[in-house]
Amino acid sequence: MSQALLEVKDLQMHFPLKSRGIITRTTGHVKAVDGISFSIGKGQALGLVGESGCGKSTTGRLVTRLYKPTAGEISFEGEDIANASERQLRPLRRDIQMIFQDPYTSLNPRQTVGEIIGAPLEIHKLVPRQGRLRRVQELLEIVGLNPEHYSRYPHEFSGGQRQRIGIARALTLQPKLLVADEPVSALDVSIQAQVINLLQDLQREFDIAFLFIAHDLAIVRHFCPEIAVMYLGKIVEIAPREQLYSHPQHPYSKALLSASPDIAQAALGGRRERIRLAGDVPSPVNPPSGCRFRTRCWKAQDICATVEPPLQPTVPGAPGQVACHFPE
């Protein structure tokens, strides 16, 4: 692959747990993200799926440097940003933008749409004041809203329209990478497709790379040619979508796929056999030794408890990588 736009290597984020009382001590760490690596090429889309608590949102916040990683490297266009200071990050904030999950809490209710979308222009002093309105209207039109509505407040819009406002705000600075954290899960079904199609068109038109975070496997499949599956802070499988959905190699990927409902199949009458995963996800404070999935895995053997399987192709040179001692 040519020079990747974003390259993440052995990224870790450990949140300290403090004891209660006057004198606080660090009693442990929540290992939200524990050594993950991936890269995204220019204009490409990588999907990140997993259950709640697997660290996918934390990863999004690390890439946008809303969190400072505990360890590891994040390089954006060849430049290390994992350890950059706020000042050094300032110009970078233009290039990496974020779309949030909840369009009801991510827009300031006291600002007009024009102020919300125009704020990045003001902060980065890119467009003179007189030109701002025109740019805001342009953006509103791009995301399919009425350009005349720049003076309205967020509460005057529906959920889907608000999400479009959030998208317009993320587009204001013409970013090269958009981190979309569950961009449609708060929306009604009929509106979700509108927003997905919009994002897809924007990606094509402006050549924006996406880190697309979601728990809905069907939506991720629709949007991303390459998908990484996370479990307890680790990537357990990363593969092109054709391969992941037809031949998942990690038992967890397989279980996740079998659990997601399939309308087309149900319409034909047959109800599929689901893989029932026993129990809950273990705590990220004290993850299991060796392979983290072993406590719920039906293939687990002794080696799984002692040796952590590396993320690698099953056969050298094969597409996709999987972290499992006994891949499918």
Next chain:
Amino acid sequence: MIRPFLSVENLSVQFPTPDGIVKATTGLSYSLERGKTLGIVGESGSGKSVSSSALLGLHRTSNAQVSGEIWMDGTELLGLPENDMRQLRGNKVAMIFQDPLSAMHPYYTVGDQIGEAYRAHQNVTKKETRARTIEMLSRVGIPQPDRRVDDYPHQFSGGMRQRAMIAMALINDPALLIADEPTTALDVTVQAQILDLLQDLQREFDTAIILITHDLGVIAEVADDVLVMYAGRAVEYGTTKQLLTKPAMPYTRGLIDSVPNVNDPLDRKLHPIPGNPPSLLNAPTGCAFFPRCEFSHLVGREKCATVMPELTPVGDGQFKRCHLPDSSVLYEPIRVDPTVGAAAGIQIETSVEAGNR
């Protein structure tokens, strides 16, 4: 006349507000037998939760006007004195709420909350209640139930809380269970566990289940029959298979087309339903779905805009609320072609147009 186990007839729920009357549910009728699952699908504000809360008498008479009839097992539930309703609630009719964290009291242990319904309805001692609570917890698959019974809700994970909610709802072996988005807040793996659990318990107790959801995938997995609601009214009713393969209402077609599927062809373009759901304050005079409908040009826009279609049978027990004379045009996915909408005079608010500008 022998009524089905549950029969809802012409149910309407309205909320008077300073801005006018919000018609949350209008003229809703359906029936359900024991051991069956009815799925109610619709977007937020379509009246699916409001109509089901009426079954439990959860609407305050001071701010809601409920009319119609609800018959369950020979008893008319609407207008039942509060004391009698209390006897039914949590006993013969139970409800599982969407968000288990806000539906549980943080100050009481999970065991106390589950056992409360049992003690309230059965003549039992504390000891018996505890034993029954532990039994229910183990039946819904909570590990070490004799220990977890004394935990507080915050000590449970999301999936475990939802299971505890199910234990609470099922402790008196209800004949009717209303599950309001029981898996929406959960991950797919946990969702699969909960749906399996509901089906197992249904088989065991012959429970009638009303499953309210916006997720067609969940419906496809567990419902026998489906009621599609839009703007407070039933717009289509039929078996799950009928609705998914031979939808008779453009809204149902739209819902199917707008959901991505794990086995879709990779290049499939999603076809969203244009526009937004209508306000329930000033409902359109004709068909409520008309402003978003991509098929109204086949009927004549005049008729759709002015005449509210009736819920009419289309054969094999399927019903539709639509003027379309021949619903077979809805059997195939809508072709992604922006001109179809334009011809029908709809301003499509989709990205297709926006992207081309």
